Amino acid sequence: MSIAKRNSRLSAIAGALATLAAVPARADWSLLNMPRGVSELSREIYDMHMIMLWICLAIAILTFGAMAVAMIRFRKSRGAVADTRMLHNARLEAAWTIVPVVILIGMAIPSVEKLIKIEDTTGSQLTIKVTGYQWQWHYEYLDSGVAFFSRLARSSDRARQLGSGIDPNTVDNYLLDVDHPLVVPTGTKIRVLLTANDVIHAWWVPAFGMKRDAIPGFINEMWIAVDKDKPGTYRGQCAELCGADHGFMPIVVIAKPKAEFQAWLAQQKAAQS
Amino acid sequence: MSTAYGSGTAGHVAHHGERPRGLGRWLTTTNHKDIGTMYLVFSLTMFFVGGTLALLIRAELFQPGLQLFNPGFFNQLTTVHALVMVFGAVMPATVGLANWMIPLQIGAADMALPRMNLFSFWLLFFAFVLLISSLFMPGGAPAAGWTLYPPLVLQSGSAFPMAVFSIHLMGASSIMGAINVIVTIINMRAPGMTLLKMPLFTWSWLITAYLLIAVMPVFAGGVTMLLTDYFFKTSFFNAAGGGDPVLFQHVFWFFGHPEVYIMILPAFGIVSEIIPTFSRKPIFGYEAMVYAIASIAFLSFIVWAHHMFTVGMPLAGQLFFTLSTMLIAVPTGVKIFNWTATMWRGSLSFEPPMLFALSFLFLFTIGGFSGLMLAIAPADFQYHDTYFVVAHFHYVLVPGAVFAIMGGVYYWLPKWTGHRYDMELAKWHFWLTTIFVNVLFFPQHFLGLAGMPRRIPDYATQFADWNMVSSIGAFGFGLSQLLFVWLIVKCARGGAPATAGVWDWPHGLEWTVPSPAPYHTFEKAPELK
Numbered sequence: 001m002s003i004a005k006r007n008s009r010l011s012a013i014a015g016a017l018a019t020l021a022a023v024p025a026r027a028d029w030s031l032l033n034m035p036r037g038v039s040e041l042s043r044e045i046y047d048m049h050m051i052m053l054w055i056c057l058a059i060a061i062l063t064f065g066a067m068a069v070a071m072i073r074f075r076k077s078r079g080a081v082a083d084t085r086m087l088h089n090a091r092l093e094a095a096w097t098i099v100p101v102v103i104l105i106g107m108a109i110p111s112v113e114k115l116i117k118i119e120d121t122t123g124s125q126l127t128i129k130v131t132g133y134q135w136q137w138h139y140e141y142l143d144s145g146v147a148f149f150s151r152l153a154r155s156s157d158r159a160r161q162l163g164s165g166i167d168p169n170t171v172d173n174y175l176l177d178v179d180h181p182l183v184v185p186t187g188t189k190i191r192v193l194l195t196a197n198d199v200i201h202a203w204w205v206p207a208f209g210m211k212r213d214a215i216p217g218f219i220n221e222m223w224i225a226v227d228k229d230k231p232g233t234y235r236g237q238c239a240e241l242c243g244a245d246h247g248f249m250p251i252v253v254i255a256k257p258k259a260e261f262q263a264w265l266a267q268q269k270a271a272q273s
Numbered sequence: 274m275s276t277a278y279g280s281g282t283a284g285h286v287a288h289h290g291e292r293p294r295g296l297g298r299w300l301t302t303t304n305h306k307d308i309g310t311m312y313l314v315f316s317l318t319m320f321f322v323g324g325t326l327a328l329l330i331r332a333e334l335f336q337p338g339l340q341l342f343n344p345g346f347f348n349q350l351t352t353v354h355a356l357v358m359v360f361g362a363v364m365p366a367t368v369g370l371a372n373w374m375i376p377l378q379i380g381a382a383d384m385a386l387p388r389m390n391l392f393s394f395w396l397l398f399f400a401f402v403l404l405i406s407s408l409f410m411p412g413g414a415p416a417a418g419w420t421l422y423p424p425l426v427l428q429s430g431s432a433f434p435m436a437v438f439s440i441h442l443m444g445a446s447s448i449m450g451a452i453n454v455i456v457t458i459i460n461m462r463a464p465g466m467t468l469l470k471m472p473l474f475t476w477s478w479l480i481t482a483y484l485l486i487a488v489m490p491v492f493a494g495g496v497t498m499l500l501t502d503y504f505f506k507t508s509f510f511n512a513a514g515g516g517d518p519v520l521f522q523h524v525f526w527f528f529g530h531p532e533v534y535i536m537i538l539p540a541f542g543i544v545s546e547i548i549p550t551f552s553r554k555p556i557f558g559y560e561a562m563v564y565a566i567a568s569i570a571f572l573s574f575i576v577w578a579h580h581m582f583t584v585g586m587p588l589a590g591q592l593f594f595t596l597s598t599m600l601i602a603v604p605t606g607v608k609i610f611n612w613t614a615t616m617w618r619g620s621l622s623f624e625p626p627m628l629f630a631l632s633f634l635f636l637f638t639i640g641g642f643s644g645l646m647l648a649i650a651p652a653d654f655q656y657h658d659t660y661f662v663v664a665h666f667h668y669v670l671v672p673g674a675v676f677a678i679m680g681g682v683y684y685w686l687p688k689w690t691g692h693r694y695d696m697e698l699a700k701w702h703f704w705l706t707t708i709f710v711n712v713l714f715f716p717q718h719f720l721g722l723a724g725m726p727r728r729i730p731d732y733a734t735q736f737a738d739w740n741m742v743s744s745i746g747a748f749g750f751g752l753s754q755l756l757f758v759w760l761i762v763k764c765a766r767g768g769a770p771a772t773a774g775v776w777d778w779p780h781g782l783e784w785t786v787p788s789p790a791p792y793h794t795f796e797k798a799p800e801l802k
Contacts, residue, residue: 031735034655034722049652056642063609067634070616074552082554082620082778089614093561096610097603104599107649112592114651119588160339160731168337168734175337175733194585199425200518202583202658206724210654213583215519216424217512220585239583239658239726241418243425244345247729 035206038230038255041223042209044114055107118210121223124191128182132194132201132214132238135245139182142193146268152248153177160248176235181252185261187228194220199243205236205251213240226255292792303387304792305372310689311394312369313682317758319361319401320675324751326354331747334740339731347730348416353408355419356436359536360443361401363670366678367539368450371478374685375454377783377790378472380463380799385456386449393449400442407432407439418728420529421496423510423521427503434503437496444489451482451489458482463782465801469563472781473556476563477542480570484531484538487574492528495521519584526577534573537669538566540637540677541608544630546781547684548612551627552619553778558611565604565611572601582653591650598648605641609634622777625699629680632672632707640668643718658728661721667714672707679706679757686761687775691789692768698760705753712746 036046074080131138136151152160156175159166168174184190194203194214204211208224226234236251256264292298299311330350333341342350372390376383384390407414412430415421429436458479462471471479499521501507508514510521549556556562578586578594586594612634621627643665647656656662687693716739721727725736732740771788773779786794 031723031739032719035724045651045655048649049646049655052646052649052652056645060638060642063613063638064635066613067616067631070613070619071621071631074616074619074621076553076620076622080618080620082552083618084554086557086614086618087555088558088561092614093558093607093611097607100603100606104602107645108596108599111595111649111651115588115591115595118651118654119591162339162341162343164338166338168731173733175731199428200422204658204726206655211583211657212585212654215512215584217518218585236724237726237729241348241422241425241658241728243428244343244348244416246348247344247726247731 037207037209038227038232038234039208039225040227041118041225042207044117045209048111048114051110052107055103059103118222121191121221124189124223126185126188127191127193128184129193129195130203130214132196132198132203132242132249134198134243135238135249137178137182137201137203137249137251138197141265144265144269146265146272148180148268150178150180150182150252152250153179156250157248173235175248176237176250176252178250178252181233181254183254183256183261183264184224184226185258186226186231186255187258189223189225191221191223194222200240201238201242201249202240203236203251204239205234205253207234207236208253211236211239228257231255231257301391303383303391305376305384305387305390306689306790306792308384308387308390308394309369309372309374312365312372312397315394315398316362316366316369317761319357319365320754321758322405323354323357323362324754326350326357328747328751330354331744333730334732335744336741337732337734337737342730344730345416346413348418348728349408349414351728352416352418353404353414356404356440357401358670359419359532360440361397361404363536363674363678364447365397367478367481367536367674368447370474370539370543370678370681370685371450371454373689374783375457375475375478376461377688377786377794378475378781379458379461379466380782380795380801381457381461382793382795384453385461386453389449390453393446393453396442396446396449400439400446403435403439403442407435410435420522420525421499422525423499423502423518426499427510429503434500437500440496441493444493447485448489451485454478454482455486463795463798463801469560470801472542473545473559473562473566474539474542477538477545477566480566481535481538484535484570484573488528488531488535491524492532495524495528498524519581522581522584523578526580527574529580530577531570531573533666533669534569536674538570540633540674541566543677543681543684544612544633547626547630547680548615548634549780550684550776550778551624551630552616552621554615554619555780556611557614557617558607561607562611565607568604569601572597572604576601579648579650579653582650583657595648595650599645601648602641602645609638609641624683624776625696625703626680626684628700628703628707629676629683632703633676633680636668636672636676636707636710640665640670640673643668656721658726659721660717660725660727663727664714664717664721667717671714672710676706676710682761684776685783686764687771688783688786688788688790690765690768691771691787692764693771693775694760694764694768698756698763702753702756702760705756706750709746709749709753713743713750714746716740716742716746 034046034049127142129140129142136149138149140147155171156177159168159171194212196214196216201214202211210222212220212222234253238249410432412432415429415436417426498509502509508516510516510518576598579598647653720736720739725732773787774784
């Protein structure tokens with residue numbers, strides 16, 4: 001290999017390494033992994049996800065490592081001769097049946113605990129009924145009777161038309177903005193009742209960790225609780241294919257401190273009556 | 274088995290003699306090799322049809338905003354893409370391999386029921402004529418996803434019964450194919466080939482055939498109920514009439530989960546043939562491999578509702594389906610470890626079939642890991658119906674089932690054509706396919722975790738980068754497959770002659786017949802040592 005060629009190859013490798021090294025600095029981890037979220041449940045779910053991810057990675061390193069070693073050490077081109085008498089090994093096979101069972105039990109225990117917690121909707125302080133329509137959401141605060149529809153914001157709706165000529169990057173929160181957001185109090189266990197008017201939808205805000213189907217004729221329930229110190233705007237989308245505009249029925253939830261929420265609710269009630 | 278040879282127009286010609294030429298041969302043949310070839314060609318054609326639909330989908334998703342299609346048509350694309358790939362590409366490919374290789378592997382002269390064999394092929398052919406033409410009918414093809422969930426699917430246009438009827442035909446075709454496989458394997462093995470001496474590809478198909486017979490009627494029943502709901506207001510799935518939309522999901526997934534294994538078990542069988550050949554060493558733990566396939570098949574019947582964790586199942590149901598699903602990791606792990614052990618202390622070489630089998634080993638395992646993560650109900654509440662799921666099932670189906678099938682084609686192609694193929698070209702095909710499949714599907718894990726729902730034609734701008742990467746991977750992957758077609762055509766038309774054994778360390782009866790395999794093989798049952 002000529003020196004010039006080697007140098008150019010070296011500099012190419014160095015360039016590639018430099019780019020690679022810059023990746024962690026530039027990477028936006030929120031685009032790579034599940035959000036930790038702003039509720040107790042979302043953190044529990046995130047932790048479960050990370051436990052699984054690390055266990056899988058560890059197993060992957062071991063099994064892929066073994067495969068790689070086999071591929072390198074036992075190459076015919078390196079003169080490896082096959083040991084054709086190696087047909088089975090009862091102990092080894094028992095081990096790689098039993099060890100995974102033990103690992104799975106280790107995974108199952110936390111997941112059962114978390115599941116029991118997720119499904120416990122008792123002790124809620126507020127109930128909101130969510131109804132899916134093609135293609136908008138209807139929210140009803142059952143205790144106060146405040147109710148309204150929530151649909152894709154006009155700005156996104158104009159931009160998302162076929163051949164609209166509007167660059168989605170110029171639209172604020174493209175496809176994740178609505179005309180009337182749901183407002184909830186922070187630090188409150190909220191029971192969400194879900195149903196639908198036409199076809200099946202699913203209500204999902206990743207920051208709250210949960211999604212659940214809204215099924216016509218049936219009422220599902222789940223609970224959410226936004227951390228006391230995490231007021232803010234949280235966005236999600238319908239997560240069950242519900243027809244042509246399935247991709248265009250977002251969910252926006254504004255979490256406010258309790259007092260502000262009560263004021264907002266009273267104001268809505270006054271306006272609606 | 275001269276009866277297998279049929280008594281039609283070609284019935285009385287001498288063996289190895291003339292047969293109808295041209296189109297007539299393919300319309301009337303009852304020869305397992307001809308029918309196998311027809312299935313394989315059909316499957317490859319459908320792979321390109323489904324692939325074209327996938328590229329249309331990825332073209333729309335290349336950047337945010339709608340550039341090419343209305344959302345309604347986009348949903349038709351995803352639905353038909355899935356149905357074509359599952360029922361038109363993957364399943365017929367494994368049926369084609371079964372037709373070609375099972376009689377050769379067990380020393381039988383043909384399949385047990387050759388005319389039914391031909392009938393099931395043509396049923397499948399017309400099923401797809403119906404399905405694909407529904408794209409061009411008023412109202413279009415079904416747009417509710419291949420899962421066909423009501424009530425949404427009942428909003429389909431007037432071509433809906435065509436899709437349902439096409440599913441009925443596919444089901445009938447699959448059931449006939451499965452019966453044929455079972456009858457052949459049970460009755461026509463060469464003397465001395467006991468069940469536990471059968472090659473693993475044959476074993477995997479025997480078990481797959483039972484799965485098919487068990488679940489295809491369930492699916493047919495489900496879509497028939499959709500049909501009566503659509504036309505006769507039977508309200509099986511309509512809550513307003515006393516029905517339950519979730520009932521369909523239970524019926525669908527009772528079929529749908531075993532269906533996943535119908536696609537992957539023959540792939541396991543193929544990989545279990547390839548790895549020993551290129552490790553020059555018998556499969557490690559043969560009996561464990563058989564029992565693992567059987568356990569996976571059994572478990573596949575009791576895990577279906579893990580596709581439905583968000584429908585609001587009782588806690589006990591969620592616990593049961595989480596735990597039963599996790600159990601599948603055990604026999605699957607046994608298979609992965611046994612394949613690794615087969616390579617251990619072997620003498621490995623890396624011809625194209627082995628490359629695909631090794632790529633399968635790594636990438637299918639990645640799909641297995643994401644499957645394990647999805648099995649955990651609490652975590653699934655986040656993953657469900659996102660691109661994480663899309664990434665998962667494409668990892669098990671593309672570098673899983675499809676790679677195994679491609680490996681199988683590279684493994685047996687010299688036996689079919691009698692020619693060695695262009696190894697360099699095959700390696701190019703392999704590397705391009707393996708690189709692009711990861712560019713295509715790996716970023717979809719990120720998209721799903723970051724919150725992108727599946728089955729949407731347009732997305733929020735933060736998902737733009739990875740979607741663009743994925744689309745580039747899709748086009749790279751799609752174009753690379755043209756090499757595959759070119760290689761097959763080249764090999765069919767000529768090339769260096771292949772020996773009977775083809776590979777360095779052939780094992781099994783299929784390598785005892787000449788290459789190309791004569792039109793009639795094993796008219797007299799072979800002697801097993």
